[in-house]
Each structure stands twice: as C-alpha cells, then as structure tokens.
Amino acid sequence: MANSKKSITGFSKLSKLGKIKWIVENFFKDPEVVRKELKSYWHSNEDQQKILDGFSENTITNFPMPYGVAPNFVINGETYCIPMVIEESSVVAAASSAAKFWMSRGGFKTTVINTEKVGQLHFLWKGPKALLTNNFEEIELRLLDAVQPLIKNMKARGGGINKIDLIDKTNDLEHLYQLQCYFETCDSMGANFINSILEKFGSELGNYIQVTPQLKDFASEYEVIMAILSNYTPNCVVRAEVSCHIDQLEGVSKHFNGQEFATKFKTAVDIARIDPYRATTHNKGIYNGIDAVVLATGNDFRAIEACGHSYASKDGQYRSLSYCTIDDDIFRFWLEVPLAIGTVGGLTSLHPIAKRSLELLGNPSAAKLMQIIAATGLAQNFGAVRSLVTTGIQRGHMRMHLMNILHQLEATEKEIKGALTHFNTEIVSFVSVRNFLDSGRQDKEIKIVN
Numbered sequence: 240m241a242n243s244k245k246s247i248t249g250f251s252k253l254s255k256l257g258k259i260k261w262i263v264e265n266f267f268k269d270p271e272v273v274r275k276e277l278k279s280y281w282h283s284n285e286d287q288q289k290i291l292d293g294f295s296e297n298t299i300t301n302f303p304m305p306y307g308v309a310p311n312f313v314i315n316g317e318t319y320c321i322p323m324v325i326e327e328s329s330v331v332a333a334a335s336s337a338a339k340f341w342m343s344r345g346g347f348k349t350t351v352i353n354t355e356k357v358g359q360l361h362f363l364w365k366g367p368k369a370l371l372t373n374n375f376e377e378i379e380l381r382l383l384d385a386v387q388p389l390i391k392n393m394k395a396r397g398g399g400i401n402k403i404d405l406i407d408k409t410n411d412l413e414h415l416y417q418l419q420c421y422f423e424t425c426d427s428m429g430a431n432f433i434n435s436i437l438e439k440f441g442s443e444l445g446n447y448i449q450v451t452p453q454l455k456d457f458a459s460e461y462e463v464i465m466a467i468l469s470n471y472t473p474n475c476v477v478r479a480e481v482s483c484h485i486d487q488l489e490g491v492s493k494h495f496n497g498q499e500f501a502t503k504f505k506t507a508v509d510i511a512r513i514d515p516y517r518a519t520t521h522n523k524g525i526y527n528g529i530d531a532v533v534l535a536t537g538n539d540f541r542a543i544e545a546c547g548h549s550y551a552s553k554d555g556q557y558r559s560l561s562y563c564t565i566d567d568d569i570f571r572f573w574l575e576v577p578l579a580i581g582t583v584g585g586l587t588s589l590h591p592i593a594k595r596s597l598e599l600l601g602n603p604s605a606a607k608l609m610q611i612i613a614a615t616g617l618a619q620n621f622g623a624v625r626s627l628v629t630t631g632i633q634r635g636h637m638r639m640h641l642m643n644i645l646h647q648l649e650a651t652e653k654e655i656k657g658a659l660t661h662f663n664t665e666i667v668s669f670v671s672v673r674n675f676l677d678s679g680r681q682d683k684e685i686k687i688v689n
C-alpha cells in the first residue's frame with residue numbers, strides 16, 4: 240500500500256517554502272538541507288529566480304551544472320569559443336584538444352544540407368478513401384487559407400509551410416490517415432508554430448468535411464486523434480568534416496605513425512558503422528559534445544537525441560553517425576546529423592545564460608548554430624576515438640576522476656601535486672586516493688572522515 244505520508248494533494252498550490260517544508264519533513268533526515276543546499280542554490284536576484292521558476296513547475300531550487308568553454312574551434316575559417324554545459328569530466332577537455340588539433344589542419348568544414356521540420360495530423364477516416372484523395376487539392380487550399388493569420392509573421396521571415404501530404408496508414412492501423420506537413424521555421428525551432436498550425440488543420444478539415452456536399456454525410460466518420468510536430472527531422476541535417484593528409488597525423492600517438500593511426504581510427508569508426516553495440520557508445524560520445532552545446536544555448540536536447548538515434552537507424556540498423564575514409568592518403572572524418580534547433584524563441588531568449596552562450600557564439604542564425612553544434616559533436620567523437628585507439632580512455636578519464644576525488648577529500652595544493660605524480664603509475668580509486676592522502680596526513684594527525 241502507498242505510504243500516505245509521502246503523497247499529498249494540492250502540492251502545486253503550496254508556496255515554494257511550503258513545498259520545501261513538506262519535502263524536508265517527509266523525505267530528508269537533516270532539516271539543514273534547506274539552508275545548506277536547497278536555498279543556497281536559489282538565485283540571489285529574485286527577478287532572475289522568477290525567470291527560472293517560470294520554465295517549469297513545482298520548483299524548489301535550481302540544479303547547478305558546470306558551464307565550460309572550448310576555445311579554438313575553427314569552423315569554415317571563423318574561430319569560435321564554444322559554451323558547453325555538461326556534468327561529465329574530460330568532455331570539454333577532449334573537445335578543446337580536438338579543436339586545437341584541427342585548428343592547425345584546416346579546421347572544421349560544415350554545411351547545412353537542409354532545414355525542413357515535420358509535423359503530423361493523425362486522424363481516423365471511416366468514409367471512402369476516394370473522397371479524401373479526389374478532393375485533396377481543394378482540401379489543401381482550404382487548410383492553407385485557414386492558417387494564413389498564423390503563418391503571416393513566419394512568411395515575412397522567409398518561412399512557412401512547404402508541403403502537405405495525405406498519407407494512407409490504413410494497412411498499418413485501421414482507418415488511420417495522416418496529414419504529413421513540412422515546414423520552414425527559419426531561426427526558431429518552431430514547435431509552437433507547427434503545433435498551432437496542425438491543430439488548426441485538424442479542426443479545419445472537420446469543417447470542410449461538414450460543409451462539402453459529397454463528404455458531409457460522412458462527417459461522423461472523421462476523428463482527430465492528435466496533432467503534433469515530429470521530432471524526427473531527417474531533412475534538417477548538417478554535415479561537419481575534418482580532413483588532412485595522413486602525414487599530418489604524424490605524432491598523434493607515440494606508438495603509431497600517421498598511416499597506422501589513420502587506419503586504426505578508420506577501423507574504429509567502421510566498427511561503429513556495422514555494430515549497434517559499439518555504434519551506441521560511439522554516438523553517445525558524439526552527443527557528449529552536441530548535447531552540451533544544445534543545453535548551453537537553451538535548446539531541447541531530448542528532441543535532438545531522439546531524432547539523432549532514429550536517424551542513426553534510418554536504413555534499418557542502428558549505426559554510427561560519423562564516417563571515415565582514407566583515399567589517396569587523405570584522411571577524412573565526418574558527421575552527418577539532424578539538428579532541429581533554434582536561436583530565437585523558447586528558452587534561447589529567456590534563459591539568461593543561454594542568451595550569453597549565443598552572444599559568445601556571435602548570435603548565430605539557427606543554420607550557423609547547427610554547424611557549430613555539429614563541429615563540436617565531431618570534435619568530441621574525434622577526441623574519444625583518438626584516445627580509444629591510442630592511450631585508451633581511462634588514462635585521461637582517471638586523471639579527471641582523480642582530481643574530483645582529491646577535491647572531494649579536500650586535498651591541499653601540495654597533496655594534489657603529490658597525488659598527480661603518485662597516480663601516474665597507480666590505479667585511481669576512491670579508496671586508493673584516500674589511503675594515499677591518509678598516509679601523508681597521519682603525521683599531521685589530520686583525520687579524513689568517510
């Protein structure tokens with residue numbers, strides 16, 4: 240049976256302090272959590288806090304995440320310092336290192352392949368199919384006419400509705416039809432724009448059926464199931480590429496020459512092209528970079544990830560989103576990824592730090608931000624695969640991990656220096672670091688609790 244103390248009605252109506260009080264009384268052992276953590280992360284400026292609270296519901300505090308920057312990204316000849324919000328150590332360091340590496344090898348070349356967004360009206364139609372198909376031209380005109388007020392501003396910015404297709408899904412699901420609609424939403428991600436239009440299409444199609452002589456007898460055979468954008472945007476895709484002569488890869492590793500490194504690297508990418516187990520981790524590495532910029536710029540990382548993973552499976556098998564070739568001694572490594580993002584509207588203009596991220600990037604258009612994000616994903620992928628096929632991932636990771644443990648155990652500068660030397664050859668674990676510090680501290684009788 241549910242624990243009645245842990246459930247509540249009217250929680251959302253409580254004040255923030257009321258919510259905290261109830262949570263602390265029922266879930267936390269130490270009431271000091273309110274002062275020590277929950278309240279300590281409230282924004283010191285009430286207006287700023289109000290903005291943050293406005294993004295979500297039932298907020299009781301803010302959740303801090305590290306905000307780092309990766310400088311030296313040369314993309315199509317322009318240099319960027321890229322904002323990254325991520326909680327995993329080594330990611331920003333790897334992106335920065337890969338950016339610097341490619342800076343002296345021509346930088347990243349990026350191209351937006353297309354920018355089309357998609358939305359669907361899912362409806363049931365139990366009348367004759369021909370009544371829809373034969374009248375579709377007229378239906379389309381009527382639908383477009385009905386949404387003119389909604390698309391006026393977007394049209395003025397160069398966007399709007401590209402196409403509406405009627406899709407018969409009745410072989411998959413009884414009576415199911417869809418209006419599959421394609422949009423250009425310029426610098427906005429376009430979710431509200433698309434959803435408003437789709438909902439209007441749903442009601443307008445109903446109106447059309449009700450007043451059209453051949454169809455009106457079937458008015459009760461039409462039922463809207465839902466109207467919603469699709470996060471699968473296979474035609475909103477960007478490509479990022481790096482390339483160089485294999486001689487320029489000389490020195491990447493102590494153990495391999497340029498040719499050997501290139502071949503090993505390519506094999507690692509090829510493995511991710513053919514094996515979904517490896518592809519998932521490989522793509523996760525790409526999204527370490529992509530998500531970090533998507534988050535820092537106030538975009539929707541869930542949408543970006545969901546789409547990317549569908550796209551990675553577009554031929555029926557989940558594969559790597561990046562590719563590598565070596566032809567005529569030219570090493571080429573590229574990424575092709577769907578990125579439906581925006582630089583106006585939504586959180587991008589409301590979140591105070593997201594706004595700064597965009598400023599840091601020179602207030603890019605959505606198309607430019609797609610390219611910056613893709614370059615970051617490719618850099619991240621390069622960094623990860625380079626480590627994997629040379630030193631192994633643990634070396635760099637463990638150094639960062641070591642620093643985290645040292646900070647957690649409140650190590651002094653001197654202790655950190657000693658630990659970095661000691662753990663160059665020793666295995667890092669919480670216990671081994673604690674023992675190392677303990678042995679040094681025993682003389683000074685400093686006890687480490689934990």
Ligand code: MEV
Nearest residue numbers: 520521523524623624632
């Ligand atoms: C860790 O967050 C990401 C990697 O596993 C990616 C990869 O294996 O390519 C290092």
